[in-house]
Structures are given as C-alpha cells and as structure tokens.
C-alpha cells in the first residue's frame with residue numbers, strides 16, 4: 001500500500017551515495033543489458049524526468065526500473081498526499097535499497113512486464129504518468145511491446161510515458177513507432193549526456 005508523503009517526510013536534496021554507484025557497477029558487470037548503465041542517473045537527469053508533471057492533478061504515477069532510486073527520490077520530493085506512486089524494480093538488492101531510502105513508498109519487487117497485474121492487485125484503473133528507467137531498446141521487441149502496451153493501457157488521455165536515455169535522440173524513431181507525440185528533453189549536464197523522451201498518444205504494438 002502506498003502511504004501519503006507528508007512534506008516533512010520528503011527526502012532532502014539529492015547526492016548520489018558512493019555505495020549506490022558501487023552497487024550499480026556490480027549489477028552492471030553481472031547483468032549487463034538488463035541494467036544497461038554503470039551509474040545511477042544524475043540529479044539533473046532525474047529532475048528532467050519529473051519536471052513539468054502537474055502534481056496538483058496527478059493521482060497515480062508508476063515508475064519502472066527504479067534501480068537505486070534517483071528518479072524515485074525526485075518523485076518523492078514532489079508528490080502530494082493524493083498521489084499514489086507504484087515503484088517497480090526486479091532486482092532484489094535494488095529493492096532492499098529502495099525500501100531503506102523510501103520506507104513509506106510502494107516498492108514492488110517484480111517484472112515490469114507484469115504491470116497489468118501489479119496495478120490490478122492495487123485496484124488501479126488509471127495512471128497519470130509512467131516513468132521508465134528500463135533499458136527498453138535493448139529488450140527483445142516482443143517484451144518491449146508488451147511492457148509499453150500494458151503500461152500505457154492505463155494511461156489517462158492527458159498522461160505521459162517518460163523514458164530516460166543516455167543516448168540523446170538515437171531512439172526517437174523507435175518511440176515514434178509507439179506514440180503519436182514524442183518530445184525529447186536534452187540533459188547535457190548528465191554524464192554521459194542524456195535526456196528524456198516524453199511520449200503520449202499510444203499507437204499500438206509494432207511487432208507482428
């Protein structure tokens with residue numbers, strides 16, 4: 001169950017602990033493409049993911065592939081008591097760390113491919129925003145299709161699917177195959193330079 005976040009419970013300004021960096025490096029060396037990054041997202045990139053979300057109206061925000069939680073951190077700083085957040089991460093060690101950092105958050109140790117069931121279990125029928133840190137381009141096409149389809153199925157018409165990347169613009173064409181509208185926000189201060197695809201208007205799956 002997600003508990004509301006009172007302002008006093010919000011995390012302070014973000015500095016990536018070296019223990020998070022080491023955990024990410026270890027996971028990257030062990031699992032490679034399912035982690036896809038040897039370092040947690042910077043605060044610049046994490047802020048860009050949540051910037052311009054209207055938290056006055058957002059009732060449900062889902063994060064997929066939270067890792068050590070840099071985006072979760074920015075999310076928790078901004079959410080209002082009326083916003084439910086569901087944070088999905090498949091790696092148990094990352095989940096342990098997320099629960100230590102965000103004890104009041106709904107951290108789900110599970111596969112983003114099962115987002116349908118995760119939301120149904122919580123009685124959630126509408127989602128305002130999906131924040132994805134998943135390395136979707138390196139997933140098999142059918143898995144990427146299935147995750148995008150099942151997470152956007154619940155999106156409100158004004159909602160967004162936000163995908164972070166460390167390869168600016170490269171996958172714009174890919175996301176345009178899934179969504180009618182794809183904007184890209186460049187974050188040059190991230191190392192390497194990164195950005196966020198803000199997608200809306202789901203077209204349908206692209207694999208036959």
Ligand SMILES: C[S@@+](CC[C@H](N)C(=O)[O-])C[C@H]1O[C@@H](n2cnc3c(N)ncnc32)[C@H](O)[C@@H]1O
Pocket residue numbers: 034035036037039040041064065066067068069070071088089090091094110111112113133134135164
């Ligand atoms: C590139 S890292 C991003 C981590 C974090 N969001 C960040 O910005 O630093 C990708 C994360 O997605 C997680 N992941 C990969 N496949 C997943 C899946 N099918 N379901 C849930 N999480 C997954 C990995 O364990 C990893 O934590």
